[in-house]
Amino acid sequence: MAGRIRVGVLFGGASEEREISLASGLMIAENLPKDRYEVKLLDTLALMARHPCLSPQLRDKAIALQQARPLRSLPSAGELSPAMRDQVERAEALAQSATQALASQDERGIDVAFLALHGKYGEDGTIQGFLELTGTPYTGSGVLASALAMDKVMAKRVLSAEGIPVPRGVHLTGADVAHEGDAAIERAMALVPAVVKPSKQGSSVGMSLVDSPAAMAAAVRLALQHDDEALVEERIFGTEITVGVLGTPGADGLEALPVVEIVPKREFFDYKAKYDPAQCEEICPARIPDEARRQAQALAIRAHRALSCRGYSRTDMILGPNGPVVLEVNTLPGMTMNSLLPKAALAAGIPFGELLHRIVSLALEARR
Ligand SMILES: Nc1ncnc2c1ncn2[C@@H]1O[C@H](COP(=O)(O)OP(=O)(O)OP(=O)(O)O)[C@@H](O)[C@H]1O
Ligand SMILES: [Mg+2]
Numbered sequence: 001m002a003g004r005i006r007v008g009v010l011f012g013g014a015s016e017e018r019e020i021s022l023a024s025g026l027m028i029a030e031n032l033p034k035d036r037y038e039v040k041l042l043d044t045l046a047l048m049a050r051h052p053c054l055s056p057q058l059r060d061k062a063i064a065l066q067q068a069r070p071l072r073s074l075p076s077a078g079e080l081s082p083a084m085r086d087q088v089e090r091a092e093a094l095a096q097s098a099t100q101a102l103a104s105q106d107e108r109g110i111d112v113a114f115l116a117l118h119g120k121y122g123e124d125g126t127i128q129g130f131l132e133l134t135g136t137p138y139t140g141s142g143v144l145a146s147a148l149a150m151d152k153v154m155a156k157r158v159l160s161a162e163g164i165p166v167p168r169g170v171h172l173t174g175a176d177v178a179h180e181g182d183a184a185i186e187r188a189m190a191l192v193p194a195v196v197k198p199s200k201q202g203s204s205v206g207m208s209l210v211d212s213p214a215a216m217a218a219a220v221r222l223a224l225q226h227d228d229e230a231l232v233e234e235r236i237f238g239t240e241i242t243v244g245v246l247g248t249p250g251a252d253g254l255e256a257l258p259v260v261e262i263v264p265k266r267e268f269f270d271y272k273a274k275y276d277p278a279q280c281e282e283i284c285p286a287r288i289p290d291e292a293r294r295q296a297q298a299l300a301i302r303a304h305r306a307l308s309c310r311g312y313s314r315t316d317m318i319l320g321p322n323g324p325v326v327l328e329v330n331t332l333p334g335m336t337m338n339s340l341l342p343k344a345a346l347a348a349g350i351p352f353g354e355l356l357h358r359i360v361s362l363a364l365e366a367r368r
Contacts, residue, residue, distance in 0.1 A: 004036060005036060005111050006038050006040070006109060007032060007038070007039050007040070007110060007111070007113075007114050008040050008109070008113045008114070008136075009025045009028050009029045009032075009040070009042065009116050010025075010113050010115050010116060010117055010122075010127065011026075011028075011043060011091065011095070011116040011117060012091075012117075013045055013048070013122045013127075014045055014051065014054060014058055014121055015119030015121055015123075015202075016119055016120075016201065016203070016205045016226070017118035017119040017202055017203050017205070019084070019088045020203060020275065020334060021117050021118045021119075021122065022087070022088045022091040022092060023091065023336050024116040024118070024334055024335040024336050024339070025091055025095075026041070026087050026090060026094070027087075027335060027336045027337055028114055028335055031337070031352050032353065032356050032357070032360070033353050033354075033357055036357065041091065041094050042095065042113075043092070044117060044121070045061060045065055046062055046066050047130070048062055048121065049063050065095070080276075081275065081277070084275060087336075110136065111137070111364075112136070112137045112138065112360055112363050113131055113136050113138040113139065114139045114356075114360060114363075115127065115128075115138055115139050115140055116332075118332055118334070119201065120150075122332065123146060123202065123330075123331055123332040124146055124150040124151075124200065125143040125144070125150070128141070129143050137367045138363055139312075139360060139362070139363040140309075140311045140313075140332055140359070140363070141308075141311065141313070141331040142308070142310055145308045146331050146332075148307050148308075149307050149309065149313070149328070151199055151200050152199045152231050155307060155328065155329060156169065156231075158306055158307060159303055159306055159307075159329075162302060162306040164303055164306060164326050165299075165323070166325060166326050166327075167234050167236050167327070168233065169231055169232055169234065170191065170231075171199060171229055171231050171232070172185075172224075173228055173229050174224050177220060177221075185217045188232040189213040191232055191233065191234045192210055192212065192216065193209070193211050193235040194209075194210045194216070194219075194232050194233060194234060194235055195207065195208070195209055195210070195232075195233045195235050195268075196223050196230060196231070196233075197223055197230070197231050198223045198226040198227030198229070198230060198231070199227050199228075199230065200227045203274055203275075204268075204269060204270045204271050206223050206225060206226030206227070207223070208222060209235065209268055210232075219232075236318040236325050237318075238318045238319045238321065239261060239286070239288060239318070239319040240262040240263075240264070240269060240319075241260065241286050241296055241316075241318070241319055241324065242262060242314055242315065242316045242340050243257065243260075243296050243315050243317070244256070244257035244260075244300070244333070244345065245312065245313050246311075246345075246359075246362075247311075247312075248366060249304070249305045249309075249310075254304060254305070256297035256298070257344035257345055257347070258284055258286075258348055259285060259286040259288065259293050259297065259344075260282055260283065260284040260285075260286060260340050260344050261282070261283040261284070261286030262281075263281040263283065264279065265279050266280075274334075277338060282343060284347040288319055292319055295324055296317055296324045299317065300315040300317075303326055304329065307329055310362070311363060311366070312341065312359055313329055314340060315328070315329045315330075316328050316329075316330065337352050342355060
């Protein structure tokens with residue numbers, strides 16, 4: 001078909017959310033309207049073959065991608081349902097040949113990059129910087145907003161400066177713990193019952209709920225295995241909700257999607273609850289009072305604006321006794337058809353293919 005826009009779906013990469021990204025990317029590629037778009041799947045791991053962070057298996061995989069050789073599947077980072085594992089394997093097989101172009105930095109074959117990456121080297125401003133350098137339009141937020149939102153400690157500073165309610169918290173680096181020892185952990189203990197998380201991660205990787213001060217040191221250690229900074233927050237009790245926002249500040253305005261209520265069947269919304277539909281109920285529109293819904297939607301728009309997000313975002317909150325409290329803003333939220341933002345869009349009358357089309361259009365508009 002002539003005149004179609006060439007979209008490179010960038011996915012995979014080297015973060016702990018690689019597999020989630022592979023599943024998101026495959027769904028995006030399969031659902032971008034075929035009459036408008038010609039789609040290639042590009043695994044950004046191919047750009048990273050020399051990166052010192054790669055495990056030997058990931059390095060082999062990066063080199064195999066560059067040479068368009070068949071890939072061996074790696075053991076899973078987390079527990080995936082059989083359906084998800086199948087998607088991951090299909091996605092990797094489809095990415096092979098087109099990825100060679102990305103590795104040789106010849107991505108001129110695309111008009112726009114659709115970012116289906118999550119976590120480090122994808123959601124954190126690095127790939128956005130690479131695309132800025134090559135002059136390729138891309139979906140979602142720019143370098144600054146991506147880097148800010150990925151860093152929960154920095155994002156909370158900006159959000160609270162804007163008067164957006166966030167949980168009380170302290171942050172600890174590996175160096176703090178090494179130098180201050182017990183004193184550092186004691187500062188964190190004052191927040192129990194607490195949630196301890198790596199500052200720059202997603203999918204609840206490396207997170208713990210801490211109900212007793214004695215469990216704090218181990219939780220901080222675990223978080224520090226996944227990032228150089230651990231964030232310890234007071235635990236907010238209430239109804240978990242999330243709100244998607246579409247649009248770019250200053251353009252045609254921002255639209256908050258219907259609120260989604262999250263009801264995990266586990267202790268909290270952990271990795272398993274996020275990616276196994278049997279482990280969590282997601283209800284849209286949320287069963288919360290109108291006033292709380294309005295507050296949550298207004299907060300999501302303020303958070304999107306405060307971090308200068310572009311195109312789309314999803315703000316996670318807990319509706320506590322004093323109203324919604326913002327946990328974090330995701331600049332590249334999950335984009336499988338069952339993910340939270342696509343579900344909210346559907347409830348607003350925007351089917352998945354149309355949502356993808358809007359996100360690409362916003363990326364191309366940002367360039368005009
Ligand atoms: N302060 C808190 N109080 C109560 N629950 C919390 C708190 N912080 C995090 N949680 C729980 O942990 C989950 C993951 O936290 P958060 O959204 O901050 O991290 P994430 O791993 O970046 O998530 P995502 O997968 O959305 O990127 C939340 O969905 C919520 O269930
Ligand atoms: Mg979250």
